[in-house]
Amino acid sequence: MKEYFKEDKRLGIQLPAFSTEWDTFSKETQYGILLHWEKIRGSIPDRIADLEALINQKQAALNDEADFKQSCRLNSEIAELASIINDLWLWYRTHQDITEKAHV
Numbered sequence: 049m050k051e052y053f054k055e056d057k058r059l060g061i062q063l064p065a066f067s068t069e070w071d072t073f074s075k076e077t078q079y080g081i082l083l084h085w086e087k088i089r090g091s092i093p094d095r096i097a098d099l100e101a102l103i104n105q106k107q108a109a110l111n112d113e114a115d116f117k118q119s120c121r122l123n124s125e126i127a128e129l130a131s132i133i134n135d136l137w138l139w140y141r142t143h144q145d146i147t148e149k150a151h152v
Contacts, residue, residue: 049077049084059136060095062088092140096133103129 054065064085073081103126110122 049080052081053084053088059132059139061092061136061139063139089140092136096136099129099133099136103133 050062052064052066053062055061056063064081070078106122106126106129110119110126113119113122
């Protein structure tokens with residue numbers, strides 16, 4: 049089922065990448081795709097925890113940073129990591145209802 053997903057380097061996970069409409073897939077293929085997505089989706093909280101740890105490290109470095117340019121760079125990196133976390137939560141929550149239907 050990996051052929052229906054593409055690695056998103058920014059988010060650090062695979063995302064669905066279909067070239068055809070969902071309804072054109074057989075029920076078996078749909079189930080396989082949903083099963084693969086559920087595995088990916090299950091890894092999202094761990095990915096978020098890793099990113100939060102990076103944010104904490106950068107915030108600690110920011111607290112001790114005296115150089116203005118370096119402070120700006122750290123702030124920018126923290127903002128980008130926070131944006132990635134936000135996007136990951138969106139993917140995690142948006143597709144929750146789809147995977148729940150697969151288990152019914």
